Amino acid sequence: MSYKIQTARFLKEIMGNYFLGMKDTEKKYAWCTSVGPAELLRSFGFEVHFPENHGALLGASRTAGDFIPESAKLGYSNDICSYLTADIGSYLKKQTPLQEHYGLNGPPKPSIIVYNTNQCREVQDWFMYFGKELGVPVVGINPPRHVDEVTKEEIADVAAQFKALIPICEQVSGKKFDIDRFRETLKLSKEATDLWKEVLWTARITPAPISFFDATIHMGPIVVLRGTQIAKDYYTRLLDELEDNITRKIGFLEEEKCRIYWDGMPIWGKLRTMSDLFIQNNAAVVASTYCNSWVFDAFDERHPFESSAQAYTEIFINRSETAKEKILAQLVEDFRIDGMIFHDAKTCANNSNNRFGMPQRITEKLGIPTLTIEGDLCDLRFYSEGQSTTKIETFLEQIESVKMMS
Numbered sequence: 111m112s113y114k115i116q117t118a119r120f121l122k123e124i125m126g127n128y129f130l131g132m133k134d135t136e137k138k139y140a141w142c143t144s145v146g147p148a149e150l151l152r153s154f155g156f157e158v159h160f161p162e163n164h165g166a167l168l169g170a171s172r173t174a175g176d177f178i179p180e181s182a183k184l185g186y187s188n189d190i191c192s193y194l195t196a197d198i199g200s201y202l203k204k205q206t207p208l209q210e211h212y213g214l215n216g217p218p219k220p221s222i223i224v225y226n227t228n229q230c231r232e233v234q235d236w237f238m239y240f241g242k243e244l245g246v247p248v249v250g251i252n253p254p255r256h257v258d259e260v261t262k263e264e265i266a267d268v269a270a271q272f273k274a275l276i277p278i279c280e281q282v283s284g285k286k287f288d289i290d291r292f293r294e295t296l297k298l299s300k301e302a303t304d305l306w307k308e309v310l311w312t313a314r315i316t317p318a319p320i321s322f323f324d325a326t327i328h329m330g331p332i333v334v335l336r337g338t339q340i341a342k343d344y345y346t347r348l349l350d351e352l353e354d355n356i357t358r359k360i361g362f363l364e365e366e367k368c369r370i371y372w373d374g375m376p377i378w379g380k381l382r383t384m385s386d387l388f389i390q391n392n393a394a395v396v397a398s399t400y401c402n403s404w405v406f407d408a409f410d411e412r413h414p415f416e417s418s419a420q421a422y423t424e425i426f427i428n429r430s431e432t433a434k435e436k437i438l439a440q441l442v443e444d445f446r447i448d449g450m451i452f453h454d455a456k457t458c459a460n461n462s463n464n465r466f467g468m469p470q471r472i473t474e475k476l477g478i479p480t481l482t483i484e485g486d487l488c489d490l491r492f493y494s495e496g497q498s499t500t501k502i503e504t505f506l507e508q509i510e511s512v513k514m515m516s
Contacts, residue, residue, distance in 0.1 A: 120347060121330060126212070128334055141220040141223040143229065147275065168196040168206075184202075204216070220240075221282050221283075222249070222282045225237045228425055256428065296410075298341070302337075310397070311444075317361020317366060319352040319355040321396065371438075374452060378487055380493065391506045397441055399463065431468065435468070448509050450472060451483060452464035457488070469482060
């Protein structure tokens with residue numbers, strides 16, 4: 111009998127409710143980047159839509175390829191973010207998987223659009239396009255990029271940018287800023303993100319009760335419902351199940367021949383086939399750069415602006431190569447990693463960490479083999495399944511040989 115995380119049934123329900131809630135045209139909606147100031151927006155009573163989440167849905171449903179060419183007609187290059195090109199293409203074609211699954215003609219119309227360029231410049235261009243198209247205000251936070259350790263001066267700069275959002279949020283929402291409401295929302299976000307970290311860290315145990323591929327699905331609430339009681343309740347329930355499985359020595363693999371770290375974005379349209387490939391080879395993909403992106407240790411409701419600024423600036427994607435290497439080295443130790451796979455996502459340079467010699471340095475410093483596979487988050491034209499399967503299986507055999515010799 112195949113391993114199933116039972117809490118997934120609850121996940122389907124709450125994610126369904128989140129999307130079905132978008133049918134309510136009386137509510138005011140804010141669009142926000144996935145690692146953006148969702149807590150501040152929620153404190154004003156906005157419901158929050160995340161265009162990157164819609165992009166991932168387009169990738170997972172394998173419909174992105176139908177929409178990306180539409181963006182190309184507007185001059186958007188095929189090698190910029192395929193979330194952007196798929197999402198704008200979906201808007202232009204007036205088609206979305208949300209129609210089939212939830213009866214929605216598209217994402218809800220925003221009253222305000224907010225971005226944070228801690229991830230990339232694409233989000234700014236993407237959100238400015240929709241601001242002009244929909245005639246709504248667009249405001250952004252522009253933190254320092256590629257930072258080593260985040261300084262007090264940098265935190266103060268970003269915190270000031272958070273505070274600068276308040277007047278326009280007051281104007282659009284019709285509500286005065288309430289610092290206590292912001293603190294309450296941030297506290298809920300902190301509690302949920304702490305639980306999410308515990309969920310991910312259960313995979314340090316052998317047999318691991320959750321894989322990277324499972325986590326890409328179960329991360330839904332920490333992305334789109336961060337700052338709500340629902341997200342906290344979900345991860346409390348999921349963690350209870352995983353800890354019970356650990357006690358009963360139940361994991362997604364009965365035998366782990368090796369433990370793998372996945373660096374970079376998921377290949378959304380190939381999650382199931384990838385997961386099956388690793389399981390068939392008894393290889394446990396137990397940790398990832400991507401799923402850890404929603405672990406925000408710095409959140410602190412006592413200092414809501416400064417801690418939000420720190421949390422959203424010190425994310426992995428926004429760090430220097432030196433800082434990234436330190437983080438990866440610690441995770442390799444914590445999760446007892448035997449090998450690392452780097453996904454070179456052709457339309458996501460910012461979240462592809464193989465391009466400046468990182469795999470070679472990891473092997474040299476940590477003594478573990480690395481593999482780079484080429485693909486993309488949404489645009490499957492960049493992915494060769496046969497070639498990737500051969501490379502991965504050869505890599506896993508290499509790891510097994512090294513382990514037998516040691």
